[in-house]
Amino acid sequence: APRTVLISGCSSGIGLELAVQLALDPRQRYQVVATMRDLGKKGMLEAAAGEALGKTLTVAQLDVCSDESVVQCLSCIPGGEVDVLVNNAGVGLLGPLEGLSIAAMQNVFDTNFFGAVRLVKAVLPAMKRRQRGHIVVVSSVMGLQGVVFNEVYAASKFALEGFFESLAIQLQQFNIFISLVEPGPVATDFEGKLLEQVSRAEFPGTDADTLRYFRDVYLPASRELFRSVGQSPQDVAQAIVKVIGSARPPLRRQTNARYTPLTALKAADPSGRLYVRIAHGLLFRWPRLLDLGLRCLACGCPGTRVWPR
Numbered sequence: 420a421p422r423t424v425l426i427s428g429c430s431s432g433i434g435l436e437l438a439v440q441l442a443l444d445p446r447q448r449y450q451v452v453a454t455m456r457d458l459g460k461k462g463m464l465e466a467a468a469g470e471a472l473g474k475t476l477t478v479a480q481l482d483v484c485s486d487e488s489v490v491q492c493l494s495c496i497p498g499g500e501v502d503v504l505v506n507n508a509g510v511g512l513l514g515p516l517e518g519l520s521i522a523a524m525q526n527v528f529d530t531n532f533f534g535a536v537r538l539v540k541a542v543l544p545a546m547k548r549r550q551r552g553h554i555v556v557v558s559s560v561m562g563l564q565g566v567v568f569n570e571v572y573a574a575s576k577f578a579l580e581g582f583f584e585s586l587a588i589q590l591q592q593f594n595i596f597i598s599l600v601e602p603g604p605v606a607t608d609f610e611g612k613l614l615e616q617v618s619r620a621e622f623p624g625t626d627a628d629t630l631r632y633f634r635d636v637y638l639p640a641s642r643e644l645f646r647s648v649g650q651s652p653q654d655v656a657q658a659i660v661k662v663i664g665s666a667r668p669p670l671r672r673q674t675n676a677r678y679t680p681l682t683a684l685k686a687a688d689p690s691g692r693l694y695v696r697i698a699h700g701l702l703f704r705w706p707r708l709l710d711l712g713l714r715c716l717a718c719g720c721p722g723t724r725v726w727p728r
């Protein structure tokens with residue numbers, strides 16, 4: 420029988436792509452419940468799903484920040500039984516800390532962290548009873564290492580990494596797999612929405628130097644990074660499809676080989692100095708390196724040969 424896959428945040432980006440790719444699986448292995456907070460935004464998903472709509476893909480309402488919405492959504496799934504849960508819904512928060520409200524920071528944790536925890540609590544009892552299941556979490560390379568001016572977003576992804584790595588140990592006893600997928604920069608609405616927010620924001624209480632570093636140094640460097648190593652949501656979705664189809668799914672899976680030179684720095688120096696020094700240098704001292712798209716400096720290859728995944 421096809422596996423029931425519940426995905427959060429499918430009105431755009433990675434969630435939309437993943438829902439469609441799974442629903443169009445040539446071997447018809449999946450029955451996809453593609454959820455979104457606002458059903459008014461289902462047009463793009465329905466158009467992309469085409470003939471799969473109403474067959475291998477259904478659309479349902481789900482706000483990951485609401486207990487009632489989670490209960491309501493699961494009650495529409497026969498037996499409430501989810502074989503694969505994909506925690507994809509997420510929001511970003513960008514800018515100097517001094518100018519961000521605690522309420523905005525709490526919203527990031529409510530969505531990115533507690534949103535995933537809420538769904539896991541809801542599907543876990545049935546998964547444990549059946550002794551099978553797979554929980555996939557769309558984390559980020561920012562769940563592995565911090566990125567300047569993304570402190571709270573990175574913290575929410577670190578929280579996911581710690582939570583799910585801890586849970587994976589218990590769930591191995593129940594034959595339930597956990598996979599944290601860690602994309603680098605992805606060209607979706609995510610970055611567009613953030614850049615629009617920061618272009619309107621004033622970041623009150625922030626000193627002039629910090630504002631200048633953010634607007635004149637960080638933002639151009641970030642755009643350059645998205646341009647040079649950014650992945651498409653289709654590519655990320657394809658990597659997640661592989662993880663879901665795997666007989667022994669990995670706990671962690673980075674999707675962007677071009678970004679691995681940066682994530683490797685943390686493992687290379689457990690003191691943490693190397694990563695902080697190079698991340699600082701790339702931003703403030705040698706930003707032109709980003710123009711090279713983090714290519715291997717020795718031979719100019721995109722990094723895959725010297726930095727195997």
Ligand code: NAD
Nearest residue numbers: 428430431432433456482483507508509559604605607609
């Ligand atoms: P996106 O903005 O297109 O998708 C995020 C989705 O989450 C949106 O459809 C949004 O409506 C939904 N969402 C937000 N709050 C919600 C809530 N309370 N309930 C239900 N849905 C809600 O961006 P995306 O890039 O496709 O992001 C998907 C995931 O990928 C996120 O978890 C994000 O953190 C992660 N990610 C993105 C990037 C990137 O560069 N775009 C990189 C690494 C990881």
